Amino acid sequence: MEKQYTMSKNQKIIFDLIDKSSEPMKAYSILFNVQKKGIKAPLQVYRALDKLVEIGKIHKIESRNAFIACQNSSCQISKATAFSICESCENVSEISNSKLSKYLSNFADESGMKYSKYNLEFFGLCKKCKSK
Amino acid sequence: MEKQYTMSKNQKIIFDLIDKSSEPMKAYSILFNVQKKGIKAPLQVYRALDKLVEIGKIHKIESRNAFIACQNSSCQISKATAFSICESCENVSEISNSKLSKYLSNFADESGMKYSKYNLEFFGLCKKCKSK
DNA sequence: TAACAGTATGTAATAATATAACATTTATAA
DNA sequence: TTATAAATGTTATATTATTACATACTGTTA
Structure with a gap:
């Protein structure tokens, strides 16, 4: 059994909020x-966010400076993230595609660089927006 | 023959600076x-950056809020970008790997979303930093 | 050439995002 | 229990980016 991380008070408050949200939160x-709930300063938020990202409970959508809860129950993939982003309605969803993650996790090129993490963001129009 | 975009004065000044730089510039x-050179205000910079990104002469490294010149002479791939980023020395380089770009450009999942663009950032340790 | 449209520029103010520095408290584990 | 790490609280400030408005340049076409 793996040890389960216990979120602190602020981390829990902030995670619950993001987890309930239907869209990425800034x-x-x-x-x-x-x-x-008593969290008054930006730094308190950023500290909780940093930790939540670190433990994989949330992800940062870099192109949007926003945060969403991890959609994978196990949250093992915080080091291998992929998202699809609708440029019209700004809906964001996490892609879990094992072929894709396998492909990218094993990616290596001539640079000799050892990759320990990646983040991929796809942009386009979602089904709804496409049909408008 | 395609029509060649002519950069304006500010765009040229800023592109030249970024192009000469050995690292991403903020x-x-x-x-x-x-x-x-007479460019005094942030907005002048951001406007030029926006345009340069749009025409594919530079790319934004989203996780770093920084900009690098496109390494592909043709600059056709501004809609399909991949970078490797060293988390130690912060060296960034553009990955041009046709297999990778083909794979990602053709990527489709069950979401029904039509992707028109992607950005991929790999993180790790570069050769130099790894051997330290 | 005049009129127009589109693109680029200049300038000031301000909004939005994120971190530094320091003091204190709580949780974990040796 | 004592030490250590992690989390919190608070103020100030740094960094990144945009709004709003006025003006000028560039190319097209009537």
């Missing part, structure tokens, strides 16, 4: 939403 | 460096 929007 | 560092 740091200051998170701050606004948790002020009634 | 917007305010660019600003600092071009002030002697």
Whole structure:
């Protein structure tokens, strides 16, 4: 059995908020939403976010400076992330495709670099927006 | 023959700076460096950067908020970018691997989403840093 | 050439995102 | 229990990016 990480108070508050959200959340929007729970300063939010990213409970969508909860129950793939982003409605969803992750995890080129992590963001139009 | 885009004065100044740089440059560092050429305000920099990204002369490294010149002479691949980033020395290089780009350009999953663009960032240790 | 459209520029102000520095408290484990 | 790591609280500030508005340049076409 693996040891289960126990989230701290602030981490839990912030994770729950992001997890409930149907869309990626930005740091200051998170701050606004948790002020009634006693989290008053940006740094408190950023510290929790950093930790949550580190343990794989959330991911940062780099192109949007926003955070979403990991969709994989096991959260083992925080080092191998892929997202699809609709450029019209800004809907973001995590891609879990084992072929893709296998392909990328094993990717190596002539650079001699050892990759320990990757992040992939696809952009396009989602089904809904495409048919408009 | 395709029509060749002609960069404007500010675009040229900023592109030349980024192109000469051995590492990704951040917007305010660019600003600092071009002030002697008469570009005084952040917005002037951001506007040029936006355009240069749009025409594929430079790419934004999303995880670093920094910009590098496109390494592909033709600059046709601004919609399909991949980078390797050393987490120790922060060296960044563009990956041009036709198998990879073919694989990703053709990637499709069950979401029904039509992807028109992607950005991939690999992280790890470069050869030099690995051997330290 | 005049009128127009599109693109680029200049400038000031401000919004949005993120971190530094320092003091204190809580949790974990030796 | 004592030490160590992790988390918290607070203030200030740094960094990244955009809004709003006025002006000028470039190329096209009537």
